[in-house]
Each structure stands twice: as structure tokens, then as C-alpha cells.
Amino acid sequence: KAGVTQTPRYLIKTRGQQVTLSCSPISGHRSVSWYQQTPGQGLQFLFEYFSETQRNKGNFPGRFSGRQFSNSRSEMNVSTLELGDSALYLCASSWTYRTSGVDEQFFGPGTRLTVL
Amino acid sequence: QKEVEQNSGPLSVPEGAIASLNCTYSDRGSQSFFWYRQYSGKSPELIMSIYSNGDKEDGRFTAQLNKASQYVSLLIRDSQPSDSATYLCACGLNNNDMRFGAGTRLTVKP
Numbered sequence: 062k063a064g065v066t067q068t069p070r071y072l073i074k075t076r077g078q079q080v081t082l083s084c085s086p087i088s089g090h091r092s093v094s095w096y097q098q099t100p101g102q103g104l105q106f107l108f109e110y111f112s113e114t115q116r117n118k119g120n121f122p123g124r125f126s127g128r129q130f131s132n133s134r135s136e137m138n139v140s141t142l143e144l145g146d147s148a149l150y151l152c153a154s155s156w157t158y159r160t161s162g163v164d165e166q167f168f169g170p171g172t173r174l175t176v177l
Numbered sequence: 178q179k180e181v182e183q184n185s186g187p188l189s190v191p192e193g194a195i196a197s198l199n200c201t202y203s204d205r206g207s208q209s210f211f212w213y214r215q216y217s218g219k220s221p222e223l224i225m226s227i228y229s230n231g232d233k234e235d236g237r238f239t240a241q242l243n244k245a246s247q248y249v250s251l252l253i254r255d256s257q258p259s260d261s262a263t264y265l266c267a268c269g270l271n272n273n274d275m276r277f278g279a280g281t282r283l284t285v286k287p
Contacts, residue, residue, distance in 0.1 A: 104221070104265065104277035110267065116272040122212045151220055153271055162208030163269025169218040 065169035086154030091121040093135040098149040183278035196253040200266030209269030
């Protein structure tokens with residue numbers, strides 16, 4: 062079974078631009094979560110989508126947004142990029158069978174975003 | 178207080194020894210706990226999940242959970258140089274909201 066895929070793997074943008082990142086989950090997984098990883102802040106939860114609905118959102122500004130399509134693929138958008146947005150952006154997919162708590166999440170390879 | 182705390186390390190153990198990694202969490206609503214391994218330049222890889230108090234073993238790895246003490250640990254037996262990586266502890270709330278610790282860097286010396 063193919064793993065989580067993310068495109069592009071690397072991106073270089075300048076301040077003020079916007080960027081869209083894509084994530085395809087493991088086949089059959091309906092939940093996609095997005096995380097930002099930086100050396101200073103570590104891994105931080107951005108948001109989670111399930112059945113095209115955002116169920117949860119972390120403590121990030123509104124410049125960070127996302128969506129999920131009917132095939133469970135997800136995109137994340139960052140508008141008006143800032144230098145501090147340089148990070149590894151990871152998406153993770155899960156089966157979602159638990160009625161409470163969190164299911165096992167499997168990460169994609171990530172998109173390395175550099176903002177100049 | 179951080180939601181999930183880990184000793185940042187680095188932790189160094191000789192090959193063949195037991196590596197012990199510890200994690201504490203602050204939110205008593207956490208119901209799901211995970212250990213991920215992350216090699217430099219790679220994404221996190223799930224090693225263990227644990228949902229109930231007690232021990233869970235998988236090969237050379239044992240996860241231990243004590244909800245009363247809000248404590249999770251990972252033991253790696255017969256440590257190998259290939260186990261050298263950063264180990265991330267994660268606690269799940271609801272709707273796949275996971276909070277990660279800063280990670281413990283482990284070095285296994287041949």
C-alpha cells in the first residue's frame with residue numbers, strides 16, 4: 062500500500078507571496094492532519110480534516126488555511142508569507158475508527174518551505 | 178508548562194544496552210499516546226501507540242503508560258546504531274489533534 066505523498070517536496074518563496082501544498086493520504090484513510098515543524102517550536106498541529114470538514118484547528122493565524130476534497134486529498138494554503146513561515150510542513154493520514162482519542166497517524170515526507 | 182515534555186538529551190547508550198526515553202503530559206484529557214522516530218532530514222515514523230495503562234511490547238520496543246502520573250515511556254532493548262535518531266512523544270486529544278514533545282536525541286555507540 063502506498064504511503065502518504067506530499068507535493069512539492071521543496072519550495073522557495075518570497076515574503077508576501079502565497080503557497081499551496083498538497084497531500085494525498087494512504088488509500089482508505091479519510092482523515093488528514095497538517096503540522097508545522099521548526100527547530101525552535103518543534104512539531105505543531107495546524108488543523109485536521111475529515112470528510113471534507115475541518116474538525117480541529119491549532120493556534121495558527123488565519124493566513125494558514127486548508128481544505129479536503131471528496132477523494133480525501135488535502136491542500137494547505139499559506140497567504141502573505143512571512144520569514145517565520147519557513148519550516149517543514151508535514152501531513153499525516155489516519156483511518157479514523159476511534160470514537161474518542163486519536164488514531165495512529167502516518168506522516169508523509171513533508172514539504173520544505175523556505176521564505177526569503 | 179509545555180503540554181508534552183521530554184528530556185531533550187542527547188542520550189547516549191552503548192550498543193546492546195537498554196535506552197529509556199521518558200515523557201510527561203499535562204492534559205488529563207489525553208487518551209492516546211504515541212512514540213515516533215525521526216531520522217535527520219526525514220519525517221516522523223510511528224513506532225508505538227498505547228491507549229491503556231500498563232506495558233505494550235513490540236519486538237525490541239516497550240511502551241509504558243501511567244495515566245495517574247501522566248507519564249509515558251519507551252524502552253529500546255538491545256539498542257543498535259540504527260536506532261540513533263530523535264524520538265518524539267505525542268499525546269492525542271480528540272479529532273486527531275496531537276501534541277508533540279520537543280524530542281529526545283538518542284545516540285547508540287558501536
